[in-house]
Amino acid sequence: MRRIQSIFTIILFLILPGMLTTSCESNRGQVIPYVKVDVYLFLYADLAGVGIGSSKLIAGHGANGIVLYRASDLEFYAYDRTCTLWPEHTAAVVEDSTFFGVFECPECKSTYLLMNGAEPNSGPATYPLVEYHTSIRGDVLHIFN
């Protein structure tokens, strides 16, 4: 009986931290209100002016608009502009005028680095900007969730 208790205790200490870590990870993408996103953009028309390493704001989609980041010729990342510190504030991050690819919440001054998965770079926010899926078929970029 004692042996069974020891085995149970060991299992509890090995499995429980893993479960907690997993549940934290699954919070990503769920810190802002869900809004259906389904956007199509033409690479050589809508995105012709978006160079590698630069970004474009897409208004009217997502919770507070989307910021699209071009990492390479055919590699795009789309993030919701909602600051993740207090998503209910509906504050949309804006690009820092001095640092390319750095977006800042106008309220709490949290900054997010697009080239690093929109992870918080400074300020009180701890979650990255919520990311949407992107895919390219032909000359069309699809942004969706």
Ligand code: FES
């Ligand atoms: S959203 Fe109000 S604090 Fe960043």
